[in-house]
Amino acid sequence: MRPKNLEKEEAIRTIALQIIAEEGLENLSMQKLAKAANVSPRTIYIKYENKEDLLIKLFIEEVLGAYEKAVLEKFTPDMDFTKGVKKLWQNTFQYLKNNRHSFVLLQYGKSSPLLNKAFQQANIQQGHFFAPIHQFLELNAAKGIIKIFPQDVYRALLFSPVLDLVKEYFDYQERPKQIITEKIVSECCDAVIKGILK
Amino acid sequence: MRPKNLEKEEAIRTIALQIIAEEGLENLSMQKLAKAANVSPRTIYIKYENKEDLLIKLFIEEVLGAYEKAVLEKFTPDMDFTKGVKKLWQNTFQYLKNNRHSFVLLQYGKSSPLLNKAFQQANIQQGHFFAPIHQFLELNAAKGIIKIFPQDVYRALLFSPVLDLVKEYFDYQERPKQIITEKIVSECCDAVIKGILK
DNA sequence: TTGATAAGTAAATAAACATTTACTTACTTT
């Protein structure tokens, strides 16, 4: 049996993310992707059932999976609260600023009903994303270190700002304004931490 | 001369937002829209040059414009800092939770390169969106009431969490978790304010 | 009332779309 050419598989994923980042999810077509990845349309259908399947796997596995791994690098739920949050912010900013293509699809995950639904299903079926962060927050809430909120609210309070900062970091390249540096990210993180501590 | 039928114009915009919210921007087509709005495809092209023009006008005028107006309701830049931020959060949550269709396209504005570019251009050409908020923050920074950050960073810190809370409010309807109430929104707002005060 | 005119329609156009068919290739197993 002829074995799979892993380079082709990777090209499909990489080029798909690139097209989405540059032209938008609205403008990704199977034929355009095949041509750009130097592959026959049929080849895409070996690995993916259809276009929706491709998008969902790209989003869940390629983007969310890798993003989660990068964010949780050197993080443990039993860390000191301030140190833990700072580490998570650092990891997030570092990873996303070096992976703009992933960042764009990640943002689409908050808009597109297809990806949104896929995320919720994956979250239930294959275990929750960012589970160690949940644990971390529960632990610190129980210890009385931070204010009590529903789990999902912590994410809004603690982590949505850093995603916005990444977006501003990329926007910088397109219009003149102050660049987002690691120092600014760190100072923002301090402000967020101050707000959530009891 | 036969006058424009304003009902048709509004139907086009309303149904477009509805399709985007339910099926995604990826799945909005001019023919689908025409059919759903009970209008000939040609009628859409009277008001809009092409599909991109429709999307941009929908985003900038219908969504961003109305959103800005609602958020700034009863807000003035010389308000007390805490009162001002609380008012902005209240307005945001109230308006968006009652306008889910607008919220979805608003979120697409952070993903789609087309809408993103359109936003940046509109921001420059027709004056900055949310200018009173800029003023408000500058004033409070000058008075030494809040920490000093670049203007765009304030938005990330102060306002991205409330958009995330709106998203969670809508997600509630699809999977069981704690509902986002006005009380929780208000408590989150307090935390954010605490973090940014000097 | 009528003539001008932009709003509106239904149907058509050509291009692009997702997916499949029919075939070839390259590798493993025997």
Added chain:
DNA sequence: AAAGTAAGTAAATGTTTATTTACTTATCAA
């Protein structure tokens, strides 16, 4: 080295797409 097989290709499928053409309608100004 030959057979078997999944990976891979090029070209075709029928559908849907954005947009236009050719025509009709409704209103206003004269």
